[in-house]
Amino acid sequence: MPEGHSVHRIARQFDRNFVGRAVTASSPQGRFAEGAAMLSGRTATAVRAVGKQMFLEFDDDLWLRVHLGMYGAWDFAGEILVDPTIASANGRMGQTNQRGTDLGEPIRDAAGENSLTSIGAPRRARVHVRMSEQTTGLADEGDEWPPPVVGQVRLRLLTEATCADLRGPTACELQTPDEVAATIAKLGPDPLVDDVSEGEERFTAVVRRKPTSIGLLLMDQNVVSGIGNVYRAELLFRARQNPHTPGRDVPEEVVRGLWRDWVRLLAIGVETGQMMTMDDLDPESYRRAMASRDDRHWVYHRAGLPCRVCGTTVVVEEAAGRKLYWCPSCQA
DNA sequence: TATGTATGGTAAC
DNA sequence: TTACCCTACATAT
Numbered sequence: 179m180p181e182g183h184s185v186h187r188i189a190r191q192f193d194r195n196f197v198g199r200a201v202t203a204s205s206p207q208g209r210f211a212e213g214a215a216m217l218s219g220r221t222a223t224a225v226r227a228v229g230k231q232m233f234l235e236f237d238d239d240l241w242l243r244v245h246l247g248m249y250g251a252w253d254f255a256g257e258i259l260v261d262p263t264i265a266s267a268n269g270r271m272g273q274t275n276q277r278g279t280d281l282g283e284p285i286r287d288a289a290g291e292n293s294l295t296s297i298g299a300p301r302r303a304r305v306h307v308r309m310s311e312q313t314t315g316l317a318d319e320g321d322e323w324p325p326p327v328v329g330q331v332r333l334r335l336l337t338e339a340t341c342a343d344l345r346g347p348t349a350c351e352l353q354t355p356d357e358v359a360a361t362i363a364k365l366g367p368d369p370l371v372d373d374v375s376e377g378e379e380r381f382t383a384v385v386r387r388k389p390t391s392i393g394l395l396l397m398d399q400n401v402v403s404g405i406g407n408v409y410r411a412e413l414l415f416r417a418r419q420n421p422h423t424p425g426r427d428v429p430e431e432v433v434r435g436l437w438r439d440w441v442r443l444l445a446i447g448v449e450t451g452q453m454m455t456m457d458d459l460d461p462e463s464y465r466r467a468m469a470s471r472d473d474r475h476w477v478y479h480r481a482g483l484p485c486r487v488c489g490t491t492v493v494v495e496e497a498a499g500r501k502l503y504w505c506p507s508c509q510a
Numbered sequence: 511t512a513t514g515t516a517t518g519g520t521a522a523c
Numbered sequence: 524t525t526a527c528c529c530t531a532c533a534t535a536t
Contacts, residue, residue: 180517180518181517181518184517230517230518230519245518245519246517246518247518247519247528247529247530248516248517248518248519248529248530249516249518249528249529249530249531250518250529250530251530251531298517329530329531330529330530330531332529345529345530345531346529346530346531347529348518348519348520348528348529349519397518399518399519406517406518407516407517407518408517409517453517478517498524499524499525500518501516
């Protein structure tokens with residue numbers, strides 16, 4: 179899932195393809211039928227991403243709030259204008275979307291025509307191939323518009339040229355401007371929303387007075403926005419910090435360092451679409467890390483394997499229902 | 511076909 | 524702390 183970087187990438191897609199355009203909305207699955215009816219026919223006017231949540235504004239002060247949760251994803255089809263700040267997108271056109279490549283690389287369907295993009299939970303992009311029509315010579319069926327609905331689609335947003343399907347979100351609801359403001363007010367700082375220095379002060383002040391472990395605090399969206407289980411494990415390793423240390427016992431400079439590292443990793447994540455946390459590697463290792471999801475992290479998902487730095491076996495434990503990976507030697 | 515797992519979060523106990 | 528929600532896919536049977 180989508181940790182904070184994915185949501186910022188999605189927001190950029192909406193900014194490019196939906197903001198300023200009239201939208202037709204529907205809920206093929208039926209679970210957001212009323213909301214879709216409220217949205218349909220309105221023009222999207224703005225989009226905001228804060229932490230793991232996205233807010234899409236429509237005419238007359240109506241906002242759509244979406245939280246992807248662990249399984250959610252947006253699938254884009256049709257004309258997809260790629261934000262120039264999303265580096266990897268164009269270079270990957272036509273490439274097969276492998277499982278686990280998080281995010282947002284446009285790919286071609288079997289006919290080599292429509293480009294499809296999925297941003298969110300790791301999953302195969304949905305490629306619509308019409309086998310039966312192929313045999314009867316209706317080759318153009320692959321360009322069907324709007325695209326056929328596949329699977330459970332909570333919300334479909336359609337402009338003249340672009341289709342966005344939302345599936346599996348934890349939250350999908352309409353909000354008033356006050357409700358949006360209240361939701362955002364509860365969230366901790368997001369480096370791509372808040373002034374970075376102010377964010378550092380807020381984050382540091384909160385962490386430094388909490389008895390809660392730093393491992394839990396990094397995952398707390400009220401303390402800092404956008405960090406999930408992968409970035410949590412990686413940030414702590416990069417800082418060589420024991421996840422169990424109470425926040426108030428972590429040296430101030432270390433807390434500030436965690437924030438600054440999050441600023442850096444988030445920027446890399448938004449740019450590349452991948453949770454790349456081994457950015458200071460030699461070129462060959464970097465290439466390998468980018469190519470394979472299993473080589474991309476220091477400790478995340480590496481329980482039982484030797485620490486990349488010291489060789490000690492990486493351990494995993496359960497913390498608040500989530501798996502926490504760390505090296506007991508490097509992070510002693 | 512059934513089961514387990516996943517980058518998240520909430521509400522109830 | 525536990526239960527539960529949401530969806531897709533890999534693995535086991």
